[in-house]
Amino acid sequence: MSISILVFHLLFITTCVYGQLVISTSGQSGELCGQYHHCLSNSTCVRSPGKYVCVCQEPLRGNAKLGCVSEKSATVFIQSDPHMKNLYHQFVSVSTPCRYRVMEFFYDHRYVIRVYVDNFLYKGGEFYANSITVRAAVSSVPFTTTPDETMLTWSAVHIIGDTTSIGTYQFMEWRGTETTGLVTPSEQTRFMADGSEIYTEYDEVDNLAMIKIATVGFSMWFRPIDRFALEEGLPCMAQVPGVVISVETDKLAKLQFNETDLSSTPTGPDLKASARDLDMDLDMYAILLTLRNTQTDYSDSTECILANNNFKDVCRRTDKQVKTINVCGHLYTDRKFLSCVQSRNHTFMARIFSDCVQTLCDYRSPVMCEVLKSHIIEFGCVVPKVLEDYDCNSLVQP
Numbered sequence: 001m002s003i004s005i006l007v008f009h010l011l012f013i014t015t016c017v018y019g020q021l022v023i024s025t026s027g028q029s030g031e032l033c034g035q036y037h038h039c040l041s042n043s044t045c046v047r048s049p050g051k052y053v054c055v056c057q058e059p060l061r062g063n064a065k066l067g068c069v070s071e072k073s074a075t076v077f078i079q080s081d082p083h084m085k086n087l088y089h090q091f092v093s094v095s096t097p098c099r100y101r102v103m104e105f106f107y108d109h110r111y112v113i114r115v116y117v118d119n120f121l122y123k124g125g126e127f128y129a130n131s132i133t134v135r136a137a138v139s140s141v142p143f144t145t146t147p148d149e150t151m152l153t154w155s156a157v158h159i160i161g162d163t164t165s166i167g168t169y170q171f172m173e174w175r176g177t178e179t180t181g182l183v184t185p186s187e188q189t190r191f192m193a194d195g196s197e198i199y200t201e202y203d204e205v206d207n208l209a210m211i212k213i214a215t216v217g218f219s220m221w222f223r224p225i226d227r228f229a230l231e232e233g234l235p236c237m238a239q240v241p242g243v244v245i246s247v248e249t250d251k252l253a254k255l256q257f258n259e260t261d262l263s264s265t266p267t268g269p270d271l272k273a274s275a276r277d278l279d280m281d282l283d284m285y286a287i288l289l290t291l292r293n294t295q296t297d298y299s300d301s302t303e304c305i306l307a308n309n310n311f312k313d314v315c316r317r318t319d320k321q322v323k324t325i326n327v328c329g330h331l332y333t334d335r336k337f338l339s340c341v342q343s344r345n346h347t348f349m350a351r352i353f354s355d356c357v358q359t360l361c362d363y364r365s366p367v368m369c370e371v372l373k374s375h376i377i378e379f380g381c382v383v384p385k386v387l388e389d390y391d392c393n394s395l396v397q398p
């Protein structure tokens with residue numbers, strides 16, 4: 001190989017790596033609005049006595065600390081704790097230490113899009129989103145109601161967000177296709193099988209990672225928690241962490257949402273009503289939905305895969321699922337317990353949850369149930385009240 005060809009070859013390789021593996025940003029975002037929070041760089045702070053509000057620039061609307069969107073869009077906002085404002089404009093809190101599917105939709109009888117968010121447990125026992133994943137498939141033949149999985153060719157992009165010091169954000173991006181697995185982004189992994197681009201971009205002023213698929217009118221962006229500010233006990237979240245998922249409404253006519261997700265759809269279902277029908281709190285119902293809709297092979301940690309498998313394999317009937325989550329779900333929502341686990345060992349939580357599901361749903365053993373409670377005490381935490389009050393003797397072998 002001659003020198004010039006070699007140089008060309010090297011240049012070709014380097015210039016064709018779109019989106020680096022690691023991107024660092026430390027933007028100041030927009031103006032400080034009130035004592036703690038900055039508005040997005042393109043939004044303005046409206047001040048009135050004792051009140052500070054970040055407002056999106058007309059004609060945009062949304063959350064001016066996290067994402068301003070066109071009026072012509074259907075949008076999900078996930079912020080802090082995390083609280084989700086879904087497409088049906090309902091507020092749901094999402095307590096799970098595991099990856100969960102937020103949304104699935106089909107577009108134009110050809111595309112399947114699945115959107116996932118991972119939660120992570122931080123100081124104080126609060127969950128925050130720390131990574132986002134989009135899986136997008138195109139079907140080789142148009143489908144009517146549901147796609148034939150064997151006709152789908154999948155692509156994926158996965159972004160983990162973190163901070164490396166106060167105010168310095170870091171994003172890591174992976175790409176994948178069916179043949180490559182998750183790899184460093186490259187020209188080859190930028191496009192879906194039909195040539196549709198899965199575009200990623202990093203906003204260095206507002207510290208946001210963005211994923212867009214124009215063909216289906218989809219965009220999503222994300223800012224992680226500044227965990228160093230949180231750990232220092234600073235008036236944290238100078239820049240509000242969260243996730244925004246948006247679909248352009250002019251595409252809605254060709255788009256079909258899966259109605260079983262937490263995101264719901266612009267026309268429902270009403271998750272509160274569905275929870276009431278099952279005699280569940282909305283919080284517990286949210287946990288049920290995250291478990292039902294997240295494919296096991298798409299869970300993240302081994303503990304989460306185990307929890308998901310145990311739930312799906314042994315807890316098949318809806319009445320059993322409801323009874324079980326109404327007790328075990330509190331392991332994911334009890335603030336005192338979460339705070340205790342966070343300061344010790346996170347992985348304990350999904351594992352004890354998985355044991356709880358297995359004990360209440362499958363073994364149905366009073367002895368195992370008492371062992372479960374004592375495991376929590378031995379671990380050094382207080383048993384969540386609902387589990388503590390649960391009468392193990394009410395369990396009978398199936």
Ligand SMILES: *[C@@H]1O[C@H](CO)[C@@H](O)[C@H](O)[C@H]1NC(C)=O
Pocket residue numbers: 040041042203206
């Ligand atoms: C802010 O405005 C600039 C210039 O109009 C635009 O290029 C940029 O995309 C906007 N940023 C956001 C986050 O909307």
Ligand SMILES: *[C@@H]1O[C@H](CO)[C@@H](O)[C@H](O)[C@H]1NC(C)=O
Pocket residue numbers: 104145146258259260292293294
């Ligand atoms: C919606 O998602 C659930 C859970 O993943 C799945 O079982 C169901 O088939 C999906 N619905 C449609 C219409 O694809």
Ligand SMILES: *[C@@H]1O[C@H](CO)[C@@H](O)[C@H](O)[C@H]1NC(C)=O
Pocket residue numbers: 345346347348351
């Ligand atoms: C945390 O807990 C998990 C599961 O209980 C265990 O496998 C792991 O070794 C623990 N890690 C540490 C650092 O103690």
